[in-house]
Structures are given as structure tokens and as C-alpha cells.
Amino acid sequence: MDNYRDHPVRPYVLTSGRAHPSRNTIRPETLLVVDPEAPRPIAPTSQQKALLEMCGGMLSLAEAAAHLRLPVSLVVVIASDLVDTGHLQVRSAPRHTPPPAELLEKVLDGLRKL
Amino acid sequence: MVSASSERYVASTVAQSVKILVVGAFGVGKTTLIGSVSEIAPLRTEETMTTASVGVDSLAGLDDKATTTVAMDFGRITVSPEVVLYLFGTPGQRRFWDLWEGLAEGAVGALVLIDTRRVEESFEVFDQLETRTGIPFAVAVNDFADAPRYDTEQLREALDLLPETPIVHCDARHKESSAQALIRLVEHALNNTKALT
Numbered sequence: 187m188d189n190y191r192d193h194p195v196r197p198y199v200l201t202s203g204r205a206h207p208s209r210n211t212i213r214p215e216t217l218l219v220v221d222p223e224a225p226r227p228i229a230p231t232s233q234q235k236a237l238l239e240m241c242g243g244m245l246s247l248a249e250a251a252a253h254l255r256l257p258v259s260l261v262v263v264i265a266s267d268l269v270d271t272g273h274l275q276v277r278s279a280p281r282h283t284p285p286p287a288e289l290l291e292k293v294l295d296g297l298r299k300l
Numbered sequence: 301m302v303s304a305s306s307e308r309y310v311a312s313t314v315a316q317s318v319k320i321l322v323v324g325a326f327g328v329g330k331t332t333l334i335g336s337v338s339e340i341a342p343l344r345t346e347e348t349m350t351t352a353s354v355g356v357d358s359l360a361g362l363d364d365k366a367t368t369t370v371a372m373d374f375g376r377i378t379v380s381p382e383v384v385l386y387l388f389g390t391p392g393q394r395r396f397w398d399l400w401e402g403l404a405e406g407a408v409g410a411l412v413l414i415d416t417r418r419v420e421e422s423f424e425v426f427d428q429l430e431t432r433t434g435i436p437f438a439v440a441v442n443d444f445a446d447a448p449r450y451d452t453e454q455l456r457e458a459l460d461l462l463p464e465t466p467i468v469h470c471d472a473r474h475k476e477s478s479a480q481a482l483i484r485l486v487e488h489a490l491n492n493t494k495a496l497t
Binding site for chain 2: 243248294298
């Protein structure tokens with residue numbers, strides 16, 4: 187059974203050879219927005235520039251990736267660098283545990299109003 | 301034409317995002333369900349991966365590699381001024397979890413969409429959800445017109461589901477029906493959470 191394995195290959199070429207983000211706190215649902223106070227990067231790559239322009243308003247990482255037509259795994263790496271340098275802000279803390287009851291109640295209320 | 305740019309962005313009051321996975325075999329209606337309740341037109345992201353079968357069947361050892369694309373369609377619902385809910389539509393096979401490890405972490409739960417004409421295609425999805433994620437899930441039977449009808453208990457037995465796992469029938473094309481399936485999942489997740497505290 188286990189002689190079959192999949193090997194994901196990521197487009198790391200565009201990220202200076204790194205396949206993994208500098209930190210592990212950005213997920214597809216993580217909300218990102220440009221810090222309007224932060225100065226623009228001095229020499230952004232074209233992907234960094236595109237992501238910063240896309241995040242002029244708040245968007246999840248997955249939405250930014252879909253609009254830019256880039257894979258989520260690639261945009262995670264680009265976004266992590268821009269968060270590290272302070273150009274991009276993370277607006278929602280990544281959740282490692284199930285949502286608490288209070289948050290689930292809010293989701294339920296919202297779904298019932300649909 | 302009305303510009304969608306103003307609706308592209310998440311409201312600036314939002315400070316929390318939560319997610320539900322909509323899982324099921326290809327063609328079972330995941331994107332239809334997401335599109336029926338999403339406030340944005342469903343978006344798609346794609347990842348390219350090589351599938352290398354490691355075994356004794358290759359003469360050269362490297363020849364039998366194929367490139368495949370794994371797509372994820374998703375939508376968004378702003379459920380309150382502070383909370384946005386993402387619905388990620390995922391195929392749910394094993395290779396998918398290998399690619400997006402962590403996707404299930406912190407999720408409200410998974411809504412498993414099934415088609416009664418090909419229930420067996422969902423077996424791998426249930427295996428993966430149970431062994432790899434441990435997140436609560438509910439089953440939504442997308443009632444296609446020509447699909448055989450089974451009652452809930454027949455399905456529960458066929459799919460080997462726990463007595464408390466919700467099973468709902470839905471029409472993924474209709475907003476109210478899709479919303480009802482999501483509500484059952486969140487109620488189930490809430491019961492689990494309350495039972496733990």
C-alpha cells in the first residue's frame with residue numbers, strides 16, 4: 187500500500203530558492219493588508235509589488251493568490267517575507283485549535299441570516 | 301458594468317477569519333454549494349505537483365512522472381462585522397492533504413458532500429478526515445435528480461458513521477439548502493466544543 191507516494195513540487199524558483207516560508211503563521215484564510223504607514227520596499231520583486239498592490243484593502247491570502255493567479259504555496263512565501271519586513275500586516279491571528287463556542291455562535295447567527 | 305472592486309475586499313471591521321472545508325469527490329457539487337452561499341464569485345487556486353510512482357514498474361526509474369494540477373475553489377461569507385467565514389472546496393484525497401498540510405488546523409469542521417450514485421468515491425475522504433484531521437464533520441447528500449434515494453440510517457450504516465454525525469439532504473444549487481447544511485455542521489461543532497468544556 188505504501189509503495190505509492192506523492193511528491194509535491196513547489197515553484198520555489200520565484201522565491202529565491204526557498205520552498206518554505208520564513209514563518210509558519212500564514213494560512214489560506216489569514217487576512218492580510220498593507221500597512222499604510224510603512225514605507226514601500228526599496229527594490230521589490232515583481233511578485234512582491236503585485237501582492238502589495240493587491241493588499242491595498244484587506245484580503246485573505248487565498249483570495250490574493252487567486253486574483254494574482256499564483257499558487258497559494260508561493261504566495262505564502264512572498265507574504266511571509268513582506269510581513270517580516272513590516273510591509274504587510276496580518277490582521278487575523280492564525281488559529282491552531284478549534285474555534286471557541288462564542289465564535290461558533292457568531293458563525294451560526296450569520297449563517298441563519300443568509 | 302458594475303465594478304466589483306469595492307466588493308473584492310473584506311470589510312475593514314473584520315478581525316477574525318474562520319474556515320469550513322467543503323470536501324468531496326470531483327463533480328459532486330462543491331463549487332456549486334460554495335457559489336450558492338458565497339458573497340463573492342467562487343475563486344480558484346491551483347497548485348502543480350508531480351506524481352512520481354515509486355515502485356518496480358519503471359525501467360529507468362524516473363520515466364513515470366506525471367504533472368497534475370490540484371485545484372481548490374473557495375468562497376467567502378461575512379458572518380458578522382468582525383468575523384469572515386471562508387469555505388474551501390477541497391478534493392480530499394490523500395495527495396491533497398500532503399500538499400496543503402495545516403489546511404484543516406483550526407477549521408470549524410468539514411462538510412462532506414456525497415453523490416449517492418458513487419458513494420464509494422467518498423470512502424477515501426472519510427478515511428483522511430478521520431485519520432489526519434480529527435475535525436468535526438457533517439455529511440450532505442447532494443440530491444441529484446436521477447440519484448438513488450437512501451434514508452439517513454441506510455447511509456449511516458453504509459458509510460460507517462457515528463450516531464451523532466449529522467447527515468442532511470441538500471440541493472447545492474439553492475442558497476437556503478446549502479446554508480442549512482452548513483448550519484447543521486456548525487451546530488455539531490458547537491455541541492462537540494460544549495461537550496469538551
